[in-house]
Amino acid sequence: MENGSLDDHLRRHGPGQQPLTWEIRFRIAKDLGSGLLYLHGGCTECVLHRDIKPANVLLDSRLRAKLSDFGLARVVGHDDRSQSLISGSEGYLAHEVLETGKSTKHSDVFSFGVVALQIVSGKPAYVINNSTQRRHIVEWAWGLYGEGHVQAVVDPKLHGVFVEEQVRLLVQVALHCTHPDPSLRPPMKDVMDALNVRPGLPPLPLQYPIRRSSQAELLPSLSRILEQSQQAVVSSLQQQPVPSGVVPPAQDQIGSFDQPVTSVLRAQAAASRLYCTV
Numbered sequence: 001m002e003n004g005s006l007d008d009h010l011r012r013h014g015p016g017q018q019p020l021t022w023e024i025r026f027r028i029a030k031d032l033g034s035g036l037l038y039l040h041g042g043c044t045e046c047v048l049h050r051d052i053k054p055a056n057v058l059l060d061s062r063l064r065a066k067l068s069d070f071g072l073a074r075v076v077g078h079d080d081r082s083q084s085l086i087s088g089s090e091g092y093l094a095h096e097v098l099e100t101g102k103s104t105k106h107s108d109v110f111s112f113g114v115v116a117l118q119i120v121s122g123k124p125a126y127v128i129n130n131s132t133q134r135r136h137i138v139e140w141a142w143g144l145y146g147e148g149h150v151q152a153v154v155d156p157k158l159h160g161v162f163v164e165e166q167v168r169l170l171v172q173v174a175l176h177c178t179h180p181d182p183s184l185r186p187p188m189k190d191v192m193d194a195l196n197v198r199p200g201l202p203p204l205p206l207q208y209p210i211r212r213s214s215q216a217e218l219l220p221s222l223s224r225i226l227e228q229s230q231q232a233v234v235s236s237l238q239q240q241p242v243p244s245g246v247v248p249p250a251q252d253q254i255g256s257f258d259q260p261v262t263s264v265l266r267a268q269a270a271a272s273r274l275y276c277t278v
Contacts, residue, residue, distance in 0.1 A: 001068075003060035006073055006115075010122050010155075019155070022162035024063050024118045029170055031065035032057055032196050036112055039067075045075045051105045052111035053092045053125075059111050059258035074103065091125025091136065094116040094209070096182050109191070113177025117141050120170055122155030138178040139208055145171060146206035169195065172204055180211040223269035 001076035003009075006028065009020050010076050011083055018029070032052075039047040049056075049067065056069040072087045088097065114125055118135050127140045144152045150168050179185050186194070186201055194201050 001058035001066065002058075003059035003063055006057040006065065006119070009059070010118055010198050011124060019122075019157040020063070020242065022121045022158055022166070026163070026166050026170065028057070028059070028063070028065040029116050029119050032067060032112065032115065033192050033195060035065070035067040035187060036108060037192055039073075040108065040188050046105065048074050048076060048103050048105065049108055049111075050074065050087050051089055052108060052115060053089050054115055054245070057115065094182060095180065104182070106185050109185045109188065110182070112188075112191070113174040113185075114138065114231055116170055116174035116177065117153070120155065120167060120174070121153050138175070141171060141266060142208040145175060146208070149233060171195070173201070175204055176201055180209050217232070250254055 009017075026172060034051065036052070047070075049070065050072040051069060052067070056067065058066045058068045060066060087103065088107075088111070092111040092114050094107040097107045114137060117123075118125070121137070121141070123137055123140075125137050127135050127137050129140070130136060143154050144150065150171050151164065153171055154162055154167055154232055173186075176184075176186050176194075177191060190200055
């Protein structure tokens with residue numbers, strides 16, 4: 001596309017390249033929201049994009065945004081569910097996708113919220129603060145919002161030239177979209193109503209909501225997966241013909257088959273710690 005991707009403009013701003021103005025940024029957020037609204041509700045079947053990020057938002061000659069790259073997209077019924085392997089990009093995946101592998105409209109809305117915060121701030125999905133601590137952009141922005149410092153979220157490359165009411169509106173909408181509880185994320189119709197200054201979203205908590213039940217919900221499923229994995233390996237070994245001169249191992253001698261599975265699941269659990277505590 002003529003003007004590359006949103007990622008090119010937000011993260012790879014080079015010499016001689018003018019940063020996107022606030023007017024253009026706000027319009028890009030609305031263009032992206034309109035596109036996602038169409039995918040979720042404007043077709044006969046619901047389309048889940050599953051990989052919404054700045055690199056997949058292209059800008060035409062008029063700097064109008066077009067959502068692209070449907071390689072991971074899935075067509076599902078309007079019951080909202082698509083069960084599959086984990087798909088998407090780090091930083092844009094909602095915690096429930098990491099935990100269950102299921103993508104829904106809610107997880108697409110989460111990704112939209114992350115991109116909206118990037119449009120405002122110009123920052124990547126993970127922010128490095130003054131203490132070199134790596135924080136997700138949602139946690140970082142929610143902290144500033146709760147302290148009453150919404151303007152501190154704004155990209156410094158704008159040099160203070162922005163519409164404060166629109167900044168506050170877009171940040172609030174983005175935080176609603178990235179709420180840790182997927183059931184509390186607004187559908188894209190409500191998002192677009194809000195961006196068009198039609199009130200309807202509930203008040204936003206000043207502190208980042210902690211989804212305390214996540215680890216408790218996750219651990220039983222991990223145990224079941226590990227148990228099923230070991231049972232499958234044992235069953236497979238028992239069904240194999242035993243060559244002459246080989247003594248088949250007893251079940252309690254087979255060893256720990258859950259180590260590779262445990263490593264993957266631990267990584268998924270670590271990625272979801274942004275949203276839950278023990």
